[in-house]
Amino acid sequence: MLAAEPKSCGISVGGSKARCGAHSGQGDLPPAIWDKVKKHPCYSVEAHHHYARMHVAVAPACNMQCNYCNRKYDCANESRPGVTSEKLTPEQAAKKVLAVASRIPQMTVLGIAGPGDPLANPDKTFRTFELVAKAAPDIKLCLSTNGLALPDHVDTIARLNIEHVTITINMIDPEIGARIYPWIFYNHKRYSGLEAAKILTRRQLSGLEMLSARGILCKVNSVMIPGINERHLVEVNKAVKSRGAFLHNIMPLIAAPEHGTMFGLKGQRAPRTSELKALQDACEGEMNMMRHCCQCRADAVGLLGEDRSAEFTKEKIVTMTVNYDPEARKATQAGIEAERRARIMPRQEEVQEHAGGTSDIKVLIAVATKGAGLINEHFGHANEFQVYEVSQSGAKFVGHRRVDHYCQGGHGAPDDLAAIIRSINDCHAVFVARIGGRPTSELHKDGIEPVDKYAHEFIETSAIAWFSSYLEKVKSGEIQHVDRGDGAIRQDPMMSVA
Numbered sequence: 001m002l003a004a005e006p007k008s009c010g011i012s013v014g015g016s017k018a019r020c021g022a023h024s025g026q027g028d029l030p031p032a033i034w035d036k037v038k039k040h041p042c043y044s045v046e047a048h049h050h051y052a053r054m055h056v057a058v059a060p061a062c063n064m065q066c067n068y069c070n071r072k073y074d075c076a077n078e079s080r081p082g083v084t085s086e087k088l089t090p091e092q093a094a095k096k097v098l099a100v101a102s103r104i105p106q107m108t109v110l111g112i113a114g115p116g117d118p119l120a121n122p123d124k125t126f127r128t129f130e131l132v133a134k135a136a137p138d139i140k141l142c143l144s145t146n147g148l149a150l151p152d153h154v155d156t157i158a159r160l161n162i163e164h165v166t167i168t169i170n171m172i173d174p175e176i177g178a179r180i181y182p183w184i185f186y187n188h189k190r191y192s193g194l195e196a197a198k199i200l201t202r203r204q205l206s207g208l209e210m211l212s213a214r215g216i217l218c219k220v221n222s223v224m225i226p227g228i229n230e231r232h233l234v235e236v237n238k239a240v241k242s243r244g245a246f247l248h249n250i251m252p253l254i255a256a257p258e259h260g261t262m263f264g265l266k267g268q269r270a271p272r273t274s275e276l277k278a279l280q281d282a283c284e285g286e287m288n289m290m291r292h293c294c295q296c297r298a299d300a301v302g303l304l305g306e307d308r309s310a311e312f313t314k315e316k317i318v319t320m321t322v323n324y325d326p327e328a329r330k331a332t333q334a335g336i337e338a339e340r341r342a343r344i345m346p347r348q349e350e351v352q353e354h355a356g357g358t359s360d361i362k363v364l365i366a367v368a369t370k371g372a373g374l375i376n377e378h379f380g381h382a383n384e385f386q387v388y389e390v391s392q393s394g395a396k397f398v399g400h401r402r403v404d405h406y407c408q409g410g411h412g413a414p415d416d417l418a419a420i421i422r423s424i425n426d427c428h429a430v431f432v433a434r435i436g437g438r439p440t441s442e443l444h445k446d447g448i449e450p451v452d453k454y455a456h457e458f459i460e461t462s463a464i465a466w467f468s469s470y471l472e473k474v475k476s477g478e479i480q481h482v483d484r485g486d487g488a489i490r491q492d493p494m495m496s497v498a
Ligand SMILES: C[S@@+](CC[C@H](N)C(=O)[O-])C[C@H]1O[C@@H](n2cnc3c(N)ncnc32)[C@H](O)[C@@H]1O
Pocket: 062, 068, 069, 081, 082, 113, 114, 115, 116, 117, 118, 144, 145, 146, 147, 167, 168, 221, 222, 223, 251, 252, 253, 254, 255, 295
């Protein structure tokens, strides 16, 4: 049994909270579980600074329809679920995995997440995993399914040592399900409406129970759809927690008319960033939440938030010499681990130094980062800002905001700058490696402090140091604390909330 919950950041085991990730490393996780998550960028928020994942698009078909999904939409420049530029055979996929593994030694996880449903394409999915397990046994296997066919494949999943399974569960109430799923195809028959949703929820929950019973780590994805399931997701959270889910990832609906989905065409809105955070916070009392999901493409490659899939197209892979060297990969990863250990200890001490005060002030800060847990990105080059909630108990990663590039060649359009500032307008400060004069003055006008004095330093220690001086200034009356978390963020059509 795990110890009582201290500061935590996004992981729970069998429904019990456990420290993990960014500020605490292994924390209270049992060694066997920590071994599974420590190099998985989706299961450990701290690991996502260092380790990469890849998806291979070997599963085109699906056994049901969600009102938010259209897999016919294909765009090389767009990163969101279901989108892929080319589909692969298992053999092509295995070659691609080896090619990526040899060029990106910190790539530790192979996921199959579509573009359809991996378990609606079981032969291709399991053949791919078999080939990869044989050729590159150090790579962790991970799959993401709607759960409809899951109970039929649990034994195979266990046999192939697929350690991580994600199930998308958007409802446990069939009335709500009928508004999300027009039909399912089950046992050679098409079902719709309530009947379809009843079968789906039964199969999803029993699949989750079966996997948990075998010690396979399950993450539950839920898509937050305003007006349909947002309050209900608190019930979903309780239901999956009680069935042993390890982590809950509530993601915002992505819906736009040009995607050609039912919700997009009907004008169903996406949640605001503040609504998503409020729901994640409400569920966190029950179970810790994943907040760093990037809603990746079905063929994504690289660190979360970066997409190197264009470097590994079918055409390029055919001509690549693959030199998969397990010893070199091991050495790179051992270096990363040594660095993580060396950095985490002083960070924990620093947090403790500042902890224990009496202030209940909490603020959000935005950080421009290219990864490795550092403030190492220019404001104008940031594709996204990571957002941390800072208080006297530490700095906790709570999400990220993706924005279009403001600075293309040094001169951003004024509207783009305004959009970027709107995307972080619930934050008190933005931490950057560098920033120009105009954005500095525009941020000041909006009451957001640009902070560049911690360039190339660690995010958390810098956030805590900045926060201590912020509190000092509030205490001395030099500044007045203003609560900016007023739900004022509006979703801008240019921006994806995440
Ligand atoms: C493309 S699916 C593939 C795996 C599987 N078919 C499933 O649905 O779980 C991967 C994840 O993306 C989510 N997803 C797909 N379209 C989405 C959208 N428009 N907005 C938000 N999430 C979406 C799915 O719900 C699922 O959790």
